[in-house]
Amino acid sequence: MLAAAITIALAAISLAMLLNLWRLLCGPDLPDRILALDTLYINTIALLVLLGIHFDSLVYFEVSLLIAMMGFIGTVVFSKYVLRGDVIE
């Protein structure tokens, strides 16, 4: 039961990531791409958590925790650059 759920979830997440890639490629504008990157971070977190359940390992959760934090900061930095140019002012 769990295995089947994980397989379906993995497929859905993979599809989501492919759509992120599509948005990254097409744009059309920079903010769209930054948003796509942010969503990609979130999908990655989901992927890792799923893998953690699949392999029954806690190690994946820590990585996803850090990706969550770093994804946030990455998005912030890109946005700040677009808005202000100077990231640290």
Next chain:
Amino acid sequence: MTLLLIILFPLLGAALPAVAVRWGRNASAGAAAGVTAIPLALLLFETPRVLAGGTIEAGWRWVPAIGLDLTFRLDGLGFLFALLILGIGLLVILYARYYLSQRDPVGRFYVFLLLFMGAMLGIVLSDNLLLLLVFWELTSLSSFLLIGYWKHHADARQGARMALAITGGGGLALLAGVLLLGHIVGSFELPVVLRSRELIQGSPLYLPMLTLILLGAFTKSAQFPFHFWLPHAMSAPTPVSAYLHSATMVKAGVFLLARLYPVLSGSDAWFYLVSGTGLVTLVFAAYVAMFKHDLKGLLAYSTISHLGLIMLLFGLSTPLAAVAGVFHIINHATFKASLFMAAGIIDHESGSRDMRRLNGLWKYMPHTATLAMVAAASMAGVPLFNGFLSKEMFFTEALELHQTGTLWWIVPAAATLAGVFAVAYSLRFIHDVFFNGEPVDLPRTPHEPPRWMKVPVEILVVLCLLVGIFPAYTVAPLLNVAAGSVLGGPLPEFDLAIWHGFTFPLLMSVVALSGGVLVYFALQYRFNLHMIVQSPSPGRRFYNRGLAWLTGLSEIVTGGLQNGSLQRYLALLVTVILLAGAFPFWQLGWYSGSRSPGMMDGGSGVAWLLLVVSAACTVIWHRQRLLALVFVGVTGLMVSLIFVRFSAPDLALTQILVEVVSIILLLLALYLLPQTTPRESSVTRRMRDAGLAVAAGLGAAGLVWAVLTRPQDTISGFFLEQSVPGGGGSNVVNVILVDFRGFDTFGEIIVLAIAALGIYAMIGGLRVERPALDPARRPWAADSHPLLLRVASRILLPLALMVSVYLLLRGHNEPGGGFIAGLVTAVALITQYLASGIAWTEARLRLDHQRMIGIGVLIAALTGVASWFFGAPFLTSAFAHWHLPVLGELPLASAMIFDLGVYLTVVATTMLMLVTLGKIGAREEV
């Protein structure tokens, strides 16, 4: 120990004259003399043992892996040479004190001279052939420095270069020869080599080895056709010529042959090569010497000729000839050094060395003239002077020769001819300079030199006479032991007497003397010697042409490769790497190995697609820099997924952190750089680069495929087994970093610290105006620090810090550790800069990053040093399990303190890098 001291005194004491020169020239000369006198005394102290036939040996291990050890020996031959080096060295130091003018840097002269002295002593006292080679090269170098001492003279510089090129090239040949010899014998230790005569002479490598060693000896001892560097070396100050280029350094080649005489000599190859070269040099140089107008030039060719004579004697391979060779080494050193000094005095006091202008000096300097006459008579081989004795022995041996068969008369005839020339040029040295009319417009009025300048000459001249008249009472014991160690066996019967009765050698001497006188006066009055000008020797022309050709070639190569374009260098570099990698790759049979590949899954396929597409997009859109950066971000994320997928949580954590920090850095830099890249490469160039890139990519992929499809053979078993019992931690990666390979990590944080400090030093003070509009020509957003961001970041800070402390503490057992925790902390802190600005953050967070780097490195270092106090090597780890209330079992290893140092360094370096770059564009207010 004495032996090492004898060498070390001049080598280490060489610094003293340079220091002492601030108290005057006398102090400098005194220091040099002291540094020479002490080893001379040490040497003389050993005289009884050496003269009794003893050999003193001493040794320390140095680089045993290549057979290079610090082993020394003092036997008869070494003693003789060491005595010459130190004794004449002392006289030269005294002489140079008066010879050098006020303008010359005296300290430097004595420094070089002492360096040479130490190196030369090293050659003659080495008991290991490789060690001998090291000193051999040192003498070439110090000779270069001494010849070029008057560096403002073009001919001094050229002479120095020429001497270095010839003797250095010979040194290379010698190195190859000695390596071959070591290969044949299996050791570089002299005692072993000297016992292996049959082995060496029977080896098929004997001839190439002998040729290479002889090349070294011939170049050093200025044998034809390599002789031409020595006349050019005469642009050195005369004390140097007297010391290096007549008495000591040029004898190094002869010394080497004497050293290896017991094992190399006796073969036909040895006879023809050594005595042939010696014979040609002897006659040719003696002939050339007659026509030299320069005093020192005449002496230089005479030196070459006498060196040829000694070579010839060793080449004859009879025991008595070897004795004569050693004897002539002694005699030549004494009379030639004194002649050079006399020539120096004449030059010094009259301002010229040209014999066409120097005439009739007897009236002005009779004392010097007398000394010069004695020495010149010795050089000519006049009876009652020491040169006569060894020359007589030489004539005797020339007549005893059997190898030449029906051509037996060649060597005696050539010897007599050379004797005629020697008498002629000696006579010219005396007659042309001290008599033969009046001086021709000399720069100075000649007069006698200062009293002490003549003392060294007097001492040497007295030695010439004493040896010449009472050989048995003066030189015999020294000659016996020296010749004994050359032969390595019993000495032949010989009689050091002036009068042997009416013999054939005596007749040859008489012919040489009378013939020489005749030749000289015939040349002088019949053809007017002063008008004959010689063309430069063919060897020198060959050298000059070769040098010009080499320079031209290197200019073409360098100019062709280095046009100043870094792009081009990099392309060449990549090409070379590809070519270097291609060949072994092909040989390997790069296709798949035996291991069957694993199954792929859907998630990995998607990640692969994202990685490949984003990397490709980075390239496609690299002109729009910000866009390219977004794709680099995607690529980095996917790389960290690779690490997670294949069981490397530590790597994934590090990768994701470094990824974000790098993006912040890149954005900070991008703000200060152009936003787009102009299109400037031509299509051909882009195609070429793409070709290189694809080739590199295919190479890397092929290599990975080849490795991954082959079974693994790892050394990691040790680390996995020892991690818990030996390192006290279950996270093997972290234990490797802070314990097993802690020293590497220590080096690494130092590199990081240097990089951060370098960045700070490079751009720390840079300040740049903010552009008015953004790249799309729109005004910047008004709100520099949005409220939402500020609030979010402040909530994030304590959480992130907690996570980082957690990661640091558990890093020894679970994924985490100093690097990861440090990066988390740095990111959390930098977020405050991002959200609230520099001013706000620095008002609340007073961190001195530089000091923090220092503290971090210091903690790591002290952890390492602490293990010394427990008698363990640097960075040995210790650990214990503590039971604490509430927290429970807490394993603590000393490596964790080391990790704390790593943590602090990483935090501080990251912060310093980011803040330094961030402040460049910041406005002063805010």
Next chain:
Amino acid sequence: MELLVASAIGVLVACGVYLLLRGRTFPVVLGLTLLSYGVNVFIFVMGRLQSGAPPIIKPGAAGYADPLPQALVLTAIVIGFGMTAFVLALAVKARFALGNDHVDGVERSGPERVP
């Protein structure tokens, strides 16, 4: 799976090398970043591909991934970061000291001559 990894490394290296050969500093830094990704993964996979076996000692674990390449790559990532930072600082300094961001420090007008 091995084919995926090998081709991914190949693409990273190829993109890295191409950008490294560009004439302006910023693309070169991007190329350096991509190339170090490629090299890091390269060294890492020398320990072969192991799923679900992190090198953390646990009783009853079936096996462990090779920890040695991981330790090497961990330091390589951090050092790579230090290098990127240093090169960026150089690029910024060069831009303001020389007035352009060409790697040779000289602006070349028009398409370059191919040697």
